[in-house]
Amino acid sequence: MSQKNKCLTKIAVLAFVMSTASAAFSAETVNVKMPKELTAQAQWGAMAFDTNCAACHGKNGSGTDSGPPLIHDTYNPGHHGDEAFYRAMNSGVQQHHWPYGNMPAQTQIKPDLAKKIVKFVREVQQENGIVFKPHRM
Ligand code: HEC
Numbered sequence: 177m178s179q180k181n182k183c184l185t186k187i188a189v190l191a192f193v194m195s196t197a198s199a200a201f202s203a204e205t206v207n208v209k210m211p212k213e214l215t216a217q218a219q220w221g222a223m224a225f226d227t228n229c230a231a232c233h234g235k236n237g238s239g240t241d242s243g244p245p246l247i248h249d250t251y252n253p254g255h256h257g258d259e260a261f262y263r264a265m266n267s268g269v270q271q272h273h274w275p276y277g278n279m280p281a282q283t284q285i286k287p288d289l290a291k292k293i294v295k296f297v298r299e300v301q302q303e304n305g306i307v308f309k310p311h312r313m
Pocket of ligand 1: 279285
């Protein structure tokens with residue numbers, strides 16, 4: 177085999193390994209479009225989100241390999257209403273929708289701030305076309 181062919185074979189093997197690795201665990205991230213303006217409440221929520229949620233849920237809820245994107249149809253208000261957000265922060269979440277593991281409770285977030293975080297997520301969702309859809313499951 178020529179030197180060049182050996183090299184191409186290595187690239188092909190590497191590409192194959194990488195594609196199977198990502199198939200075994202496919203972290204999903206989204207390109208989040210930010211609204212031009214957030215309401216004052218949502219701006220506070222954005223700061224709190226950055227500090228408390230973004231490590232797993234990504235900047236502006238775009239997702240990371242430790243947690244799902246929240247700017248995602250799964251979390252439209254018809255499927256995960258505001259209550260689901262409060263419950264997640266108060267009690268944590270058992271892994272059920274995704275392969276990332278459990279979400280630990282975020283009890284450092286007081287109810288008033290939780291409300292602002294949800295407001296932030298909803299405003300960004302709306303900008304990205306994620307709106308109420310009735311839950312049929
Ligand atoms: C240590 C990582 C981590 C942190 C920090 C974290 N989450 Fe999560 N969160 C997760 C994971 C993982 C899931 C997905 C669980 C599943 O459905 O499999 C999740 C799921 C959720 C859900 C969906 C709940 C449901 O009913 O399915 C909401 C809402 C949520 N997170 C909001 C937040 C908010 C708001 C914060 C910040 C206050 C936050 N999370 C911080 C990891 C995290």
